[in-house]
Structures are given as C-alpha cells and as structure tokens.
Amino acid sequence: MPIDKLTISNFKGIADKTEFDIKPLTFFIGPNSSGKSSCIHALAALSQTIKLSSSKLPIVLDDEYAQVHLGRFIEVIHSKSYSDQMEIGISFSIDKASHRLMRKGLSVGKEDAIVNALYSFKSTRRTQGVH
Numbered sequence: 019m020p021i022d023k024l025t026i027s028n029f030k031g032i033a034d035k036t037e038f039d040i041k042p043l044t045f046f047i048g049p050n051s052s053g054k055s056s057c058i059h060a061l062a063a064l065s066q067t068i069k070l071s072s073s074k075l076p077i078v079l080d081d082e083y084a085q086v087h088l089g090r091f092i093e094v095i096h097s098k099s100y101s102d103q104m105e106i107g108i109s110f111s112i113d114k115a116s117h118r119l120m121r122k123g124l125s126v127g128k129e130d131a132i133v134n135a136l137y138s139f140k141s142t143r144r145t146q147g148v149h
Contacts, residue, residue, distance in 0.1 A: 021061075025107035025136060028096045030056035035105065059094075060106045062086040064137075076148050077106075077139055091141035091148050100143040107136030 020042070027035040031053040038044075038057055046054040066085055067078045075081070079088040088094050095104050112131045141148045 019110045019112060021108050021110050022132075023109035024057060024060065025105065025109070026053075026056060026060050027105040028102055029060055029104045029106060030094055030096060032056045033096045059086065059088055063088060063094075064106060064108065077137070079148075090146060091139070092146075095141075100141050103138045103140045105136055105138050107134065109134045 021040050024038045024040055025035065026032045026038070031051055036053070046057060048054055062085065063077055063079055066081070067073070067075070070078050070081060070083055073081060078084055079091065079094055092098060092100065095102060110133055112133060139148050
C-alpha cells in the first residue's frame with residue numbers, strides 16, 4: 019500500500035507541523051535547508067524501525083544495522099530541546115480489495131478507507147532514551 023501523505027513536526031529542518039502529499043512520482047525541490055532531506059530521513063527512520071523489529075527502540079535513528087544513520091535524538095529534533103517532542107506520521111488508503119488483509123477486529127466499511135498514523139517521540143537528557 020503506497021503512502022499518500024507524510025506529516026512531520028519538529029524533525030531536522032522542519033519546525034512546524036507540515037504535511038506533504040506523496041504521489042506516484044514526487045519531486046523534492048527547494049533551496050538548501052528547506053526540508054527536502056528531512057522528508058526522506060523521516061521516511062527512512064520509520065522504514066528502518068519497522069525492518070529492525072527486534073530493536074526495543076520506539077524509533078530507530080541510529081543502530082549498527084540501520085541503513086541511514088541519523089544520530090541521537092538531540093541531533094534530529096529541530097528545536098534542540100529534550101523537553102520538546104517530534105512527530106512523524108503517514109496516511110495511506112486501503113482499497114476494497116485490501117480489506118481482507120486487515121487484521122481481525124478492525125472494522126472497515128464497504129468503501130475505501132484512509133488510515134492515519136501519527137507518532138510522537140520525546141527523549142530525556144539523562145538517559146538519552148526515546149519514548
């Protein structure tokens with residue numbers, strides 16, 4: 019299922035909550051430090067978090083098995099403050115043909131459904147742990 023929308027807040031070069039429509043062909047064009055790489059890195063962080071499911075981390079920013087090494091939490095949060103949180107989210111559509119792939123207990127109507135997932139992450143200065 020392809021991603022339709024990416025939502026980012028307080029992550030790398032993106033300060034405010036911003037939504038990006040993702041189409042079958044998407045170009046990231048803009049001046050330096052405008053957030054192009056931040057979009058790609060947010061997707062990479064979510065992807066490697068899912069792929070490295072054995073990790074106990076809520077999000078994989080840096081790991082010996084990570085494909086993209088983003089560093090520590092304080093290095094990716096835009097505000098550079100441990101007391102703030104960052105958000106990364108995705109939206110995608112589930113068409114009628116995909117309904118049978120849904121887990122039991124999740125009710126989906128006869129029409130296409132849009133799934134929104136927004137994740138918030140915080141850290142502590144003392145342990146550097148992300149939660």
